[in-house]
Amino acid sequence: MAKKTPKKQAAPAQARLLASILDYVGSPVFAKDKDHRWIFVNKAFCDSLGCAPGALLGKSDYEFFPKEQADVFWERDNEVFRSRKEDLNEEQISWPGGEPRTILTRKRVFTDASGRDVLVGVTSDITELKKANTELTIFRRLLESCNDAIFIVDPVTGGFIDVSETACRSLGYRRETLLRMGVEDVQEAAAGRGGWKKFTERFAGRENAMIEGRHRRADGTAFPVEVSVSRAEVAGRVYVLANARDITERKRMEAAMKEVDDLRGLIPICAKCKKIRDDKGFWEKVETYLEKRSAARFTHGLCKDCMKDLYGKENWFKEAK
Numbered sequence: 001m002a003k004k005t006p007k008k009q010a011a012p013a014q015a016r017l018l019a020s021i022l023d024y025v026g027s028p029v030f031a032k033d034k035d036h037r038w039i040f041v042n043k044a045f046c047d048s049l050g051c052a053p054g055a056l057l058g059k060s061d062y063e064f065f066p067k068e069q070a071d072v073f074w075e076r077d078n079e080v081f082r083s084r085k086e087d088l089n090e091e092q093i094s095w096p097g098g099e100p101r102t103i104l105t106r107k108r109v110f111t112d113a114s115g116r117d118v119l120v121g122v123t124s125d126i127t128e129l130k131k132a133n134t135e136l137t138i139f140r141r142l143l144e145s146c147n148d149a150i151f152i153v154d155p156v157t158g159g160f161i162d163v164s165e166t167a168c169r170s171l172g173y174r175r176e177t178l179l180r181m182g183v184e185d186v187q188e189a190a191a192g193r194g195g196w197k198k199f200t201e202r203f204a205g206r207e208n209a210m211i212e213g214r215h216r217r218a219d220g221t222a223f224p225v226e227v228s229v230s231r232a233e234v235a236g237r238v239y240v241l242a243n244a245r246d247i248t249e250r251k252r253m254e255a256a257m258k259e260v261d262d263l264r265g266l267i268p269i270c271a272k273c274k275k276i277r278d279d280k281g282f283w284e285k286v287e288t289y290l291e292k293r294s295a296a297r298f299t300h301g302l303c304k305d306c307m308k309d310l311y312g313k314e315n316w317f318k319e320a321k
Helices: 007-023 043-049 067-083 127-145 165-171 195-203 248-264 286-293 304-311 315-320
Strands: 029-032 038-041 087-094 100-111 117-125 149-153 160-163 208-216 222-234 237-246
Touching (some): 029 043, 067 087, 067 100, 149 165, 165 208, 195 208, 222 248, 304 315
Antiparallel strands (some): 029 117, 100 117, 149 160, 208 222, 222 237
């Protein structure tokens, strides 16, 4: 007598094995029929709702979630049943007894052995990821709104890891171009081979430093900058943050103030012709000297005494008096 095949008996065992495997999955997994009733839920799904599987099977979203949320779940379910295409949707959900969370749900429809359409869904809680992305967006907007040029630098190579929009504008480079460059390409004091290593010696051993230098633009021109340099460690990696401020106007003001201070001191002037000797030993007319060192401009005329000396013997001058 032939032995009976164990195939029919193996099916329940395989189903139990699959259910056990899905219970080890950290993300909630569920299956629904066309009436939106749960026909399978894994342990993570049950834990999220704080219920045993027996309390969920045969139930629907409206029995556990606010109506406005359940309406969205059913609308998406119906679309997946209709289109039979995979659906990936970000949804707001309020797990019982917890704060509202943001989840990402992936749903697909398959037909089981009995010809029944079954919707299978897997959800992932992305609340913290969304929060991190929001914080990153805020940081990025603050970074781009800063008037100073900001560079995030690799401490080993001196290459740019990230740059602000202000940095791109001030140097005249597109972001993608600047990100292929480094400190040696824009900082005159660090130019040349090995320049980054020599440059870092200026603030070696310090977590923060203030350095003056000159940045070179894409067109070859240069301008003075004051750079605040600091180090930061994120996720075990060290970064250098450089905050560069264009101090062109400040340097002009300092030069102007120096010239004013020079005018307040003793000025060597010729007793006869009244020319002034500059700091290089050259003699200049008074008006030339002052125009170079101040905003003053001169217009020429003759005083009465000089007019008398020049034209006092002329008849027209005597008649004009």
